[in-house]
Amino acid sequence: MKRLARYGPREIVLRAWTLVWLMLVWTMLWGNFSVANTINGLLVALVITVLLPMPRLPVEGRLHVVSMIRLAFTVGWYMVLSSLQVAWWAIRPGPPPLSAVLRAQLSVKSDLVMALLMNTLTIIPGSVVLEIDQERRLAYVHVLDVGSPKAVASFYAQLRQLERLFISAFERDVDWHPDTNPLRESDTREEV
Structure with a gap:
């Protein structure tokens, strides 16, 4: 008790x-x-x-339902579109698409939202997050199709749109209250 x-x-x-x-x-x-x-x-x-x-985990913003619904529909659209692209690359004749690891600068504020964004990016076919640098807010992402500057620009545009939607859903400046009490080791353990 x-x-x-x-x-x-x-x-x-x-x-x-x-x-x-x-x-x-x-x-x-x-x-x-x-x-x-x-x-x-x-x-x-x-x-x-x-x-x-x-x-x-510190929760520093508020959830905005309309923005969250928009985010869910956008992620669903990207998943369907990317699934069709990856399926086409698998069955089409010719060499596989050129793939590479791209570095992306992120502008999300909280580690929780960054983790949600990176998980979302990973579940979209054609991209896998390999590494996240929390201090510098960098993500290294393996992308399947980087054969042209247009394809690279398309990936970055998709990432920016997802990032804007995550910020709109979770990190609006009006509702943002940074955690002033960092987690201490004693706060994360249960007393038995």
């Missing part, structure tokens, strides 16, 4: 939601919604959350 007192209501709800989510994943993996599976799922969720706690 002493540990719960140091958490606010939002933190308690978040932890409860995590338990419920992990329990649902467990029962869905077993494919049978029985009482025994639900109890086992709850026990597994408790073990995971107590023994493997996630570090607290």
Whole structure:
């Protein structure tokens, strides 16, 4: 009870939601919604959350729903378009497209949004993020088609559009409140 007192209501709800989510994943993996599976799922969720706690991440902006919906549709469009391009490159006659590692300067502010952007870029076929330099805000991305300046410019334009959408959805200047209390090692560990 002493540990719960140091958490606010939002933190308690978040932890409860995590338990419920992990329990649902467990029962869905077993494919049978029985009482025994639900109890086992709850026990597994408790073990995971107590023994493997996630570090607290600073959330420094607000989520804007309309921008998030626009982002989701844009990512979906890029995924379909890129899937068709990669499929065409796989079946067309001739040599494979020229690929290379490109460096991109990022303008997102938070590490959380940068991680979301890089994961999104990786799930879009034709590009894989290889390395991220957090201090300098650089990303090194393997891109399949760099055979022409137009193809390289197209990749950078796609990245800039995704970046603008992520900033619009998560990091608007009006709602931006930088974290003034950096995470300490003691904040990320649970007391047992």
